[in-house]
Amino acid sequence: MTGYQHSSRILVALDCIIFGFDGEALKLLLIKRNFDPEFGKWSLMGGFLNADEDLHDAATRILFTLTGLQNNYLEQLQTFGAVKRDPVERTISVVYYSLVNIDDQDPLALKTHNASWIDLSNKPRLIFDHDQMVEAALRQLRYKAALYPIGFELLPEKFTVPQLQKLYEAIYNVKLDRRNFSRKIMATELLMGTGEKDLTSVTKKGQLFKLNKEKYQDYLNGYQSFLPEFTELSLS
């Protein structure tokens, strides 16, 4: 037997929600399409699954093509499969989301694909069901960032506590108390001081920290939860 006899083969697409953070707002990397279909409209970065390619590898490839980045945080989100979601041909789309350091990408690749970083609050209407995809990704990011310290994936290697706080404020769209936040983050032992100070800030007083990779792995492996109180915020 060389294959299943019944049933139809279907086109499998992948779409990628790419989150970034510029120090103030949460951003999305979006494409102003310079190709058909839906030429000229905004969409997520996407592509098709090849027959000889693992699903996750395909997502990695698509992310690499657009950003020049590999080894980023990349997680499968959900698969969208309404019959008419793509008017050209019946296509199901496996959606991934990724967290990247906005400073690390390849500007040429972005230019080639006509991609730009857009504030989440200014997101244009996207094609097909891409708006729903973004909505689902944001929900997942909020949930995940409450239980696991994945927010660091959006920051440069060295960062200050107030920068980290701004990131969480952007993710959950809330204002946080500086003192409580600092105390809780320090209690996680996830940060290692570098001795350096952040000279770009106004007062040059911010201490730069690095992530403690070992502790980080412990948290990712789930021996303990990260910021349980944020789970409530994931529900909104």
Place this chain on the structure above:
Amino acid sequence: MTGYQHSSRILVALDCIIFGFDGEALKLLLIKRNFDPEFGKWSLMGGFLNADEDLHDAATRILFTLTGLQNNYLEQLQTFGAVKRDPVERTISVVYYSLVNIDDQDPLALKTHNASWIDLSNKPRLIFDHDQMVEAALRQLRYKAALYPIGFELLPEKFTVPQLQKLYEAIYNVKLDRRNFSRKIMATELLMGTGEKDLTSVTKKGQLFKLNKEKYQDYLNGYQSFLPEFTELSLS
């Protein structure tokens, strides 16, 4: 244009993890395969996506075929897409999990498909990557049941608080304090007394409750979290 020119069409399967609860243990509805491939081995219930069928509809159809049930809790989990996951032909599988009341199903449909309810703790080795699928489903169930009161989907319409407690003990594999559990559940206002008592229990003292459907919807819509302290348990 009638379709995308490039890229290959791929077979899309669906597999379904069906959870039940018999009052003591969490159970899975599994198939002892009376068909090829992997005749005689255990697997999840599955099927293929038709070209003219929404993905979620296909999952509903497969669940219905096996259990005779519709309108159950059914949620997409994840898509498995390793190239060699199915040795017969390259197939990606979109996995759903479902919560059913174990008393409600159609015994004939079960018999036809050679299906039986198996304690999660006695799960046999399953074909392909189905073991991983079950593992992921259990993790998702634990997380979800901590934030949303979906556990009720596994119980009959009327149930006692101790029964509900046993369910949560089975899901999280822990022992809970009777008094604290009762107080917390009552505080949610999710339960409505029926006035009846559970005459099957030894002391006939257990009060039977029904779910307050409106409150239930509120929780599902996420205006408040359900049992935040359980999120910690989801991580193990």
Place this chain on the structure above:
DNA sequence: CCAAAAGTGTTACATATACACCCATGC
């Protein structure tokens, strides 16, 4: 000297946990 950013300390409140007692039923 003042404004803005960053670092640290204290208190009150809510929530989770641990534990003790009483009641009803069947045997």
Place this chain on the structure above:
DNA sequence: GCATGGGTGTATATGTAACACTTTTGG
């Protein structure tokens, strides 16, 4: 009477939330 299962109450600990003060730097 007593074992079992089911219902209710209270003290403690832990963690979250609310709030005040000090220091440094640039203008």
